[in-house]
Amino acid sequence: xxxxxxxxxxxxxxxxxxxxxxxxxxxxxxxxxxxxxxxxxxxxxxxxxxxxxxxxxxxxxxxxxxxxxxxxxxxxxxxxxxxxxxxxxxxxxxxxxxxxxxxxxxxxxxxxxxxxxxxxxxxxxxxxxxxxxxxxxxxxxxxxxxxxxxxxxxxxxxxxxxxxxxxxxxxxxxxxxxxxxxxxxxxxxxxxxxxxxxxxxxxxxxxxxxxxxxxxxxx
Numbered sequence: 218x219x220x221x222x223x224x225x226x227x228x229x230x231x232x233x234x235x236x237x238x239x240x241x242x243x244x245x246x247x248x249x250x251x252x253x254x255x256x257x258x259x260x261x262x263x264x265x266x267x268x269x270x271x272x273x274x275x276x277x278x279x280x281x282x283x284x285x286x287x288x289x290x291x292x293x294x295x296x297x298x299x300x301x302x303x304x305x306x307x308x309x310x311x312x313x314x315x316x317x318x319x320x321x322x323x324x325x326x327x328x329x330x331x332x333x334x335x336x337x338x339x340x341x342x343x344x345x346x347x348x349x350x351x352x353x354x355x356x357x358x359x360x361x362x363x364x365x366x367x368x369x370x371x372x373x374x375x376x377x378x379x380x381x382x383x384x385x386x387x388x389x390x391x392x393x394x395x396x397x398x399x400x401x402x403x404x405x406x407x408x409x410x411x412x413x414x415x416x417x418x419x420x421x422x423x424x425x426x427x428x429x430x431x432x433x434x435x436x
Contacts, residue, residue: 253279267291
């Protein structure tokens with residue numbers, strides 16, 4: 218069931234998937250810092266993988282320094298690998314990767330993927346799949362920094378072309394090259410979803426009232 222914020226076309230807690238590495242070019246680190254600043258500007262809290270290295274560390278530190286809440290969720294086995302020195306915000310240690318993903322998804326109102334490796338892509342695809350299956354109704358965004366995800370987006374288009382992905386499901390993932398544009402697109406989608414929910418509620422109420430009227434007159 219969507220939260221009150223989701224129903225009102227807003228989100229408060231954004232789950233960010235990103236690499237535990239920083240990549241070979243400064244543009245990726247800059248994008249992570251920019252996303253962190255945009256989250257702070259909108260007073261959005263962060264949920265992420267719990268590490269303080271790579272892009273995830275940059276996003277977490279930026280959001281924390283900006284005064285917003287930061288919640289990291291990390292499996293016990295990855296603590297010595299992905300945490301180096303002082304952590305920021307609250308860190309929840311869980312049993313395994315499945316528990317980590319489930320906990321992050323449960324607590325978040327929206328999902329954004331920065332550039333990353335297999336793990337980041339797997340987390341992104343799982344949230345797209347869950348949306349397709351109706352498990353959640355939360356926006357999923359892809360920050361396509363300098364075309365990093367062009368080939369993945371092309372693969373999605375190929376899936377539609379070959380009949381493996383429904384055209385309507387191709388639009389589950391929203392993408393943009395900047396954090397500001399991506400968050401704006403995701404907010405528009407939520408507003409549209411909130412309007413649809415409101416419309417369906419009104420229709421349901423009208424149907425209920427018409428049934429009451431029919432029953433009264435039938436007597």
